[in-house]
Amino acid sequence: MATQQTRSIGRIAVAPSVLALFLWMIVPLAMTVWFSFLRYNLLDPNPACSLMTPGALLDAANRCMAGAANYYYFLTDPAFFKAMRNSLLLVFWVLVISVAGGTLLALLLDQAIYGRNAVRLMVIAPFFVMPTVSALVWKNMMMHPVQGFLAWITKSLGLGAIDWFAHYPMTAIVIMVSWQWMPFATLIILTALQSFDEEQKEAAQMDGAPPLSFFWYMIVPHLARPVTVVILIETIFLLNIFAEIYVTGSGGRAGNLPFLVYHYGLLSNDIGGASAGGVIAVILANIAAFFLMRMIGKNLEA
Amino acid sequence: MGAITLRNVSKAFGDAVIIPGADLEIAHGEFVVFVGPSGCGKSTLLRLIAGLEDLTSGQILIDGEDVSGVPPARRGLAMVFQSYALYPHMSVRNNIAFGLRMAGMPKEEIDAKVARAALTLNLTDCLERKPRQLSGGQRQRVAIGRAIVRQPKCFLFDEPLSNLDAALRVNMRIEIMQLHRQLDATMIYVTHDQVEAMTMADRIVVLNKGVIEQVGSPLELYNTPNSLFVAGFIGSPKMNFISGPFAARHNAATTGIRPEHIALTGAGGDVQGAIMLTEHLGADSFLHIDAGEAGRLTVRAPGEYGGKPGDAVALRFDAARLHRFDSQGKVIV
Amino acid sequence: MARAVPLRRKLIFTGLAWGCGFVIFFPILWTILTSFKTEGEAVAIPPTFLFFDWTLENYGVVQERSDYLKFASNSVILALGSTLIGLLIAVPAAWAMAFAPGRRTKDLLMWMLSTKMMPPVGALIPLYLIFRDLKLLDSHIGIIMVLMLLNLPIIIWMLYTYFREIPGEILEASRMDGASIGKELIYVLAPMAVPGIASTVLLNIILAWNEAFWTLTLTTRNAAPLTQFIASYSSPEGLFWAKLSAASTMAIAPILVLGWFAQKQLVRGLTFGAVK
Numbered sequence: 001m002a003t004q005q006t007r008s009i010g011r012i013a014v015a016p017s018v019l020a021l022f023l024w025m026i027v028p029l030a031m032t033v034w035f036s037f038l039r040y041n042l043l044d045p046n047p048a049c050s051l052m053t054p055g056a057l058l059d060a061a062n063r064c065m066a067g068a069a070n071y072y073y074f075l076t077d078p079a080f081f082k083a084m085r086n087s088l089l090l091v092f093w094v095l096v097i098s099v100a101g102g103t104l105l106a107l108l109l110d111q112a113i114y115g116r117n118a119v120r121l122m123v124i125a126p127f128f129v130m131p132t133v134s135a136l137v138w139k140n141m142m143m144h145p146v147q148g149f150l151a152w153i154t155k156s157l158g159l160g161a162i163d164w165f166a167h168y169p170m171t172a173i174v175i176m177v178s179w180q181w182m183p184f185a186t187l188i189i190l191t192a193l194q195s196f197d198e199e200q201k202e203a204a205q206m207d208g209a210p211p212l213s214f215f216w217y218m219i220v221p222h223l224a225r226p227v228t229v230v231i232l233i234e235t236i237f238l239l240n241i242f243a244e245i246y247v248t249g250s251g252g253r254a255g256n257l258p259f260l261v262y263h264y265g266l267l268s269n270d271i272g273g274a275s276a277g278g279v280i281a282v283i284l285a286n287i288a289a290f291f292l293m294r295m296i297g298k299n300l301e302a
Numbered sequence: 303m304g305a306i307t308l309r310n311v312s313k314a315f316g317d318a319v320i321i322p323g324a325d326l327e328i329a330h331g332e333f334v335v336f337v338g339p340s341g342c343g344k345s346t347l348l349r350l351i352a353g354l355e356d357l358t359s360g361q362i363l364i365d366g367e368d369v370s371g372v373p374p375a376r377r378g379l380a381m382v383f384q385s386y387a388l389y390p391h392m393s394v395r396n397n398i399a400f401g402l403r404m405a406g407m408p409k410e411e412i413d414a415k416v417a418r419a420a421l422t423l424n425l426t427d428c429l430e431r432k433p434r435q436l437s438g439g440q441r442q443r444v445a446i447g448r449a450i451v452r453q454p455k456c457f458l459f460d461e462p463l464s465n466l467d468a469a470l471r472v473n474m475r476i477e478i479m480q481l482h483r484q485l486d487a488t489m490i491y492v493t494h495d496q497v498e499a500m501t502m503a504d505r506i507v508v509l510n511k512g513v514i515e516q517v518g519s520p521l522e523l524y525n526t527p528n529s530l531f532v533a534g535f536i537g538s539p540k541m542n543f544i545s546g547p548f549a550a551r552h553n554a555a556t557t558g559i560r561p562e563h564i565a566l567t568g569a570g571g572d573v574q575g576a577i578m579l580t581e582h583l584g585a586d587s588f589l590h591i592d593a594g595e596a597g598r599l600t601v602r603a604p605g606e607y608g609g610k611p612g613d614a615v616a617l618r619f620d621a622a623r624l625h626r627f628d629s630q631g632k633v634i635v
Numbered sequence: 636m637a638r639a640v641p642l643r644r645k646l647i648f649t650g651l652a653w654g655c656g657f658v659i660f661f662p663i664l665w666t667i668l669t670s671f672k673t674e675g676e677a678v679a680i681p682p683t684f685l686f687f688d689w690t691l692e693n694y695g696v697v698q699e700r701s702d703y704l705k706f707a708s709n710s711v712i713l714a715l716g717s718t719l720i721g722l723l724i725a726v727p728a729a730w731a732m733a734f735a736p737g738r739r740t741k742d743l744l745m746w747m748l749s750t751k752m753m754p755p756v757g758a759l760i761p762l763y764l765i766f767r768d769l770k771l772l773d774s775h776i777g778i779i780m781v782l783m784l785l786n787l788p789i790i791i792w793m794l795y796t797y798f799r800e801i802p803g804e805i806l807e808a809s810r811m812d813g814a815s816i817g818k819e820l821i822y823v824l825a826p827m828a829v830p831g832i833a834s835t836v837l838l839n840i841i842l843a844w845n846e847a848f849w850t851l852t853l854t855t856r857n858a859a860p861l862t863q864f865i866a867s868y869s870s871p872e873g874l875f876w877a878k879l880s881a882a883s884t885m886a887i888a889p890i891l892v893l894g895w896f897a898q899k900q901l902v903r904g905l906t907f908g909a910v911k
Contacts, residue, residue, distance in 0.1 A: 003356045005373065009816050010731030017728040017791060018743070024784040025750045028758030028765075035760060105655060112640040113649040121895050122660035128894035129663065130845040132865040133883040137666050139869075141876055147678040149665060156681075179662070188910050191902045226910045233905065240754050243847035247866050258848075261756040266763065266852065274760050282757040289752035293745055316738075354807050375813035387808035391826040400822075401812035448812070 029282065035275035039066040042269035070276035074264070080277075083260040087284075090174060090256055091238045095231055097178040102185025102230070103223065109186070110193045120190070127183040131243035138176040139165055139248045169254040176244055181237075185230045192226035193219070235288045239281070257281050304365070304378075304455035304488035305330045306351060311360035313346055313512075320346045321512040323360065328456075328490065333482050336492045337499040337535070338509035344492045347509070348458050351490065352381050364455060375404075380449035381458040384465065386441045388433040388448075394420075395429040398447045405452075419447040422484075439470045446481070456488040463498065475502060496536050500524070508532050530631035533558050539588060541625070542599045548573070554626035554634055561588065561602040563623040571616035575599065577609050591615060663887070670694070670880035677877040693881035700878075703885060706864035710886075712775055713850070713860050714843040717782035718836055721790045726832075729794035730820060734803055744795065747788040755848045766853055775858045778850060782843045789842070790835055793904045797831025798824070834900030837893055841901075844890050861886040 074080055109120055126134065142149050145163035155161055164172040196219070204214050242258045245251050251259045261281060265274030308326040312319070321343045328334050336344040349355045351362060353374035361370050369377050380401075389397050395416055402412045420426045423443040433441055442462060449457055459478070463471045479502055482489050493499055499506045500520045508515045508523065508531070516523060516532045527533035533541050541558045549557045566589075575593030587607035593599045601617065609615065626634040669677050671689045697703050732740045762781070763772075771777030801824070809823045825832070847862040854863055865886055868879050894901070902910055 003354065003373075006735045006816070007737060010735035010737070013727035013731040014743070016724040017747070017787060020724065020784060021747055021750045021787060024787075025753060028761040029753070031761035031764075032757055108648065108652050108655065111648040111652075112645050113652050114645070115649070115653070119652045119656040120898075122656035124894070124898060125660055125663055125891060128841065128845070128890045129887050130862055130865065130890070131847040132851075132862045133666075133887050134662075136865060136868055136879060137662055137883060140879065141665060141669060142662055147680060147876075149682060152680055152682055179659070183659070184905070187898065188902050188906060191899070192910055226906075229906050229910055236752055240756070240848065242755075243851060243862065243866070246851060247869050249869065258754065258756040261759065262852065265760045271760055271764070278754075278757040278760060281754045285752055285754040285757075289749060293749060293752075352811060354810070374807075374810050379811070381808065381811045383804045383808060385802055385804050387802065387804035389805060389809070389823055389827070391829075400809065400814075404809075404813040404818065448808075452812070 032275045032278045032282075035271050036070050036279050037066055037068075038272045038275075039069070040271040040275075042271060066272050070272040071280075074273050074276040074280070079255075079260055079263075083255055083257045086170060086254055087239060087256040087258075089170060090177065090241060090254075091235055093174045094178045094181055094238055095234055097174070098182040098185045098234065099227060099230060101178070101182045102189055103227070105182070105186045106189035106193055107219075109190055124183040124187050126179050127181070127187070129180065131180070132247050134176060134180055135244045135247035138172070138179070143172055165248060165250055169248075169250040173241075173244060173248070173250060173254050176248075177238065177241060181234055184234065188226050188230050189223060192223060196222055232288065232291060236285065239285055239288065257284070306456060306488065306490070307361075307363040307366075308347075308351075309361040309363065311347070311350060311362060312358045313343075313350055313355060314358045319512065321350075324512075324514050326507065326514065326517065328488060330488055331486055333479070333489045333491065333502060333504045334507060335499040335503035335505075336490065336507045336509060337494065337496055338515075339535070340494055342509040343512035344494075344509045345460055346512075348381075348460055348490060348492045351456075352379055352458050353377050378455040379458055380452050380454035380456075381460065382442075382445045382449050382462045384461040386433075386445040386462075386465075388441060388444055390433055393430050393432060394425060394436070394444050394447075397433065397444055398451055401448065401452045415451045416447075419451045422450070422481075423447045438466050439474060442466065442474055443477075446478070450481070450485065454487065456490060457485075459489065459491040461493055462491075463493070464495075471498075478502065497538060500536065506536075508535060510535075526633075527625065528633045530556060530558070530627045533625055533627070533633075539600050539602070544596045544599075546595060546597075548596050549626075552624065552626055555629040556627040556631075558625040558627065559599075559619050559623060561600040563620040564599065564601045565618045565620070566601065566603060566607075567616045567618045569616050571618040573599075573619075574614065574616050577611050577613045577615060579611060580607060580609065582606060589615075591617070593617065663891075666880045666883050668880075669876055670884045672877050672880075674875055674877045677880070693877045694885070697878050697882045697885070701864065701867065701882070703864065703882065706859060706861050707885070709775070709858055710844055710860035710862075713779055713782055713858070714840045716775070716779040717786065717843050718790075718839045720779065721783045721787050721839060722832070722836065725787060725790040725794055726820070726825075729791050729798050730824060732791075733795050733798035733801075734806055744792070747791055751785075751788045759852060762849075763852065772853060773855045773857045773859070778853055778858055781849045781853065782846055785846065785849070786839050786842050789904055790839055793835040793838065793900075794828070794831065796903060797828055797835070800831075801827050834897060835904070837897040838900055838904040841890055841894055841897065 105123060109116060109123065113119070129137075140148070143151075143162075143164035145151055145161045145166070148161075148164075150164070151161035162168070164175075200218065201214075204218055209217070240258055241256060242262065245255055245259050246262070251263065255263070257277065258281065261274050261277040264270050264277055268274075306326075306328040308324050310323045310325060311321065312323045313321040324347060336347060338344050346355065350357060353369070353372060357370050361368050363369065364377060364379075389400065392400065398416045398419055399412050402415060407415075416429070417426070420429055423446060425440065425443055425447060428436060428440060433444065436444065442465075445462070462478075463474050466474060475498060478489075478491075491498075491502060503520055505517060506520055506523055507517050510531045516528050518526075520536075523532060523536045527536060530543070534543070537560055539561050541560045542564070543556050543558050545556045549555060573593045573596045575591040575596070577589055578592050578598070579590040581588040581590075585605070587603045587605070589601045589603055589607060589609065591599045591601055599617065628634055668684070670693055671691070672683070672687050673690055673692070676683055676687045732744060766772045766777055769777075805827070806819055806823060809819045814822065844860075845862070847866075850860050850862045851866060854860070865882060868882060
């Protein structure tokens with residue numbers, strides 16, 4: 001629905017964005033893949049194998065080429081297994097908590113209640129808290145074993161204080177991250193609930209559907225889509241959780257894949273190993289992304 | 303001047319051919335209506351003339367000059383869109399003035415022209431309002447005002463009345479026709495409503511599946527449709543089509559007779575049948591009749607017809623008004 | 636809903652909802668309250684809720700000791716800078732895809748979205764090295780570009796969904812009126828899209844403000860925003876809770892306010908138009 005002229009201007013208008021995103025996506029990724037096959041450590045006193053001396057990378061003895069060694073070391077590093085486990089546990093539990101809690105909260109907020117907007121504001125607030133703040137607030141003020149608010153509650157109940165980050169770092173992180181993401185699920189599911197056709201509701205009332213079957217046959221199918229969207233988008237973000245672990249200093253025991261890559265690269269200066277980890281993270285993310293893209297792509301047709 | 307010529311104009315979107323090839327001559331000052339069912343390509347043809355779409359092949363000439371490659375703004379045309387397409391963030395005054403401002407006209411001149419257009423269209427009181435504060439009819443008038451201030455060679459209307467209610471539509475129809483007389487400009491008007499086409503047009507162009515079926519004055523199309531399609535499209539209620547043995551007796555694949563050309567007689571007649579349903583419109587009554595081998599027929603009876611469902615009736619056809627079509631749907635002369 | 640809801644039911648649900656809301660909001664509320672306490676009171680057991688000596692002292696100390704304003708101004712520079720540059724290249728792109736779509740437009744949109752799926756750790760190492768070698772580490776321009784690219788797909792998508800709601804006929808009308816493409820964008824599209832552009836800006840500022848992977852790894856002091864400022868409290872000063880609370884309150888307050896305004900748009904932006 002446009003003329004040739006507007007279409008060619010359109011192409012020029014899209015070009016900067018496409019170019020920028022193309023470079024942003026392809027250059028670092030290509031370098032990561034390249035590095036992942038190199039023996040490349042920033043602490044090497046004689047860094048023949050570095051970014052700025054590409055010739056050295058191809059020299060005779062190929063002493064820079066690591067082949068699959070980086071992958072071998074990364075994948076056989078016990079830390080990798082732990083990181084993978086932590087990554088998946090984190091994603092799984094946060095999804096369960098945020099989707100279940102978010103759905104219940106959204107259903108509650110969709111009822112006729114006094115001050116709905118005020119409650120809504122309180123419920124979604126955590127989503128706007130920057131990750132570093134929520135990390136410190138939870139670690140110190142909520143979960144501190146001596147002066148933390150939770151410790152005060154458990155002690156008042158006679159349960160004794162729990163040192164969350166010392167004894168249950170994974171649980172602590174899950175609680176914290178769920179607190180941040182449940183509002184997101186709530187907000188999206190609530191938006192979907194409120195878009196439910198009033199006339200359909202009235203038609204169901206006319207048909208005499210009891211509340212439970214109304215929920216099961218009307219609301220649940222209506223929510224299937226937003227819930228899927230929530231799951232997919234949260235998965236993408238949760239796979240990349242970093243600041244919460246970094247700031248609470250729980251990387252040692254609750255560190256996930258991003259943290260391990262960070263540790264390899266910027267703390268141990270093993271560029272090759274970190275890059276191999278990065279490639280693995282990319283592959284994992286792509287599996288999740290594949291399903292999300294299909295969802296959104298379908299939506300685009302409508 | 304505003305004479306428009308289409309030479310073998312065709313349009314395809316990818317593999318989908320919308321208009322296989324159209325030829326048309328429109329003289330200066332004519333009011334031409336493109337009519338056809340939705341999806342027949344009438345809007346596309348209008349947008350091709352406007353320059354909002356590229357031609358796939360062929361030529362469009364305005365006053366003898368090939369404008370096929372000329373951008374819309376420089377074709378000297380103005381368009382009134384179905385949705386009116388008013389700029390929601392601009393006042394009525396600025397909506398009307400926008401085209402003139404884009405042309406770099408001095409401010410005093412713009413003000414004078416806008417004032418004159420507003421007077422013509424009875425919009426003077428709402429010049430400072432935003433489109434959303436106007437009624438449907440007023441919005442329609444603003445859209446027309448935006449077109450007339452530019453003094454175009456030709457006005458293009460794309461189903462401009464389809465968003466108005468029935469009463470307003472009749473009024474606007476008359477206003478547009480008066481405007482046409484005042485302005486002495488060519489107007490091309492697209493609609494799917496054959497009543498609009500019949501009442502407004504100097505000439506009607508009937509389109510079917512991207513092909514121009516017939517071009518002619520409203521009465522030409524009414525009296526001598528050259529195909530089954532045109533015969534069925536023009537006229538309300540629709541022409542009755544009878545095929546089978548009845549048509550065979552008249553040496554045709556299909557015969558057509560308009561409801562108003564069938565008379566009710568006491569006995570005998572061309573066919574007999576029974577009344578199924580009567581629609582009372584006051585001035586007329588439409589009878590739906592089950593006429594045996596002739597099928598179901600609609601008959602227009604003047605005044606209030608007293609018959610009840612089930613009554614037997616005999617029908618006489620006005621032989622001079624019987625249309626005959628061959629198996630391709632072309633008229634047999 | 637024309638029928639009245641029984642009052643008892645409404646009261647029960649109200650109580651339940653407010654209870655949940657309060658629990659969820661509590662950590663934020665607690666942080667804000669603590670920021671007005673003295674250090675002694677902040678760690679008092681049992682905790683004090685409203686009846687303590689309210690003081691503003693912490694806010695002053697935080698500024699004095701850790702130069703809050705410098706970090707805050709960095710946050711503003713990074714958020715606004717990345718948003719503006721992003722908008723500048725996204726508006727023409729979204730316009731083209733919404734109003735002059737080609738056969739490949741949908742694929743292009745999906746591809747842009749897919750760049751968002753790229754995990755940052757996949758790019759961390761090369762980007763760190765490139766930044767190091769180009770002397771971009773801890774520089775405003777470097778991190779602005781990263782944040783811009785990070786959110787560009789979201790900006791384009793949001794603008795695209797908003798633009799699609801503007802009838803193409805209006806732009807065509809302006810074309811008939813003789814407006815050039817540039818004038819069409821400035822006089823017709825932009826004013827009509829103001830609400831959409833505003834929500835896009837809002838969401839992008841929120842995302843840029845809270846971004847905590849690249850800002851933590853690529854900045855240290857000069858260009859460091861509030862994420863880094865707060866992270867610096869994780870070491871010894873973290874024990875000074877009142878001050879930590881004051882710093883946190885100041886770091887989240889502006890975004891909390893913006894976010895509350897942007898709720899609806901947020902849903903659309905973060906789900907890429909899949910939920911409206």
